Amino acid sequence: MAEMTQITPFVNCRDLAAQRRFFEDMLGFTCGFQADNYAFLRRDNVAVRLLEVDFNLDDPARQQMVYIDVDDVDALWAELEPALSKLPEGRARAPFNQPYNQREFHVSDEGACLFLFGQGIEPSA
Template identity: 50%
Template sequence: MPRILQLTPFVLCSSLQKQIEFYCDRLGFSCGFTQDNYAFLSKGPAAIRLLECPPRDDGRPLGDDQSFYIDVEGLDDLYETLRPGLADLPEGRVRPPFDQPYQQREFHLIDEDGALVFFGEGISPRG
């Protein structure tokens, strides 16, 4: 019976090298393959495919309407591990961990081209 192995979103970028550095140096992904305007990055079972593209005609950032969610265990520990690499990002690019009303604890960040990256973990409802 066929089975799905992995979901790997394409993340558009204006500079492949800058995005590789962002995801690898700041978020701990590993770059498994690059060629021309393409790179494949992974961190455990999570993976993304970076695709360098020409700028938009309207001048908006390439990632302006992109987002993806990475489900994790140990969200607070992960955030603490990543925090030193996120500390020098401009204000507004990182939102520290917080609880959502839909029983998820999350932190958010914005990559080099404006894509919103969610990290989340399920939490038990408060009673």
């Protein structure tokens, strides 16, 4: 039986250059390919496909969320926090525990996508 190895979301954006800089400068991704209105970026075993679109991303129906599982959410936050601290207020939320046994931090990109980085934690007593 064939094994699925990765899911790679398409992330819509208004400005491909700005969105690419966000992923590279804030989240540590590397661009493997770019053409016109499309870019493919990767970090470790995670990849995203950026797509510049001309429709209204302010429409809540067009907004997106992507969950990225990591093995050490606090270490990743410590790595990214110096860059993320330069974002406008409210665009990055420091690690916190969720009631569904995940520890997460959240980052809003340059457009209409919220990225949630998380790892499983033991249930609290």
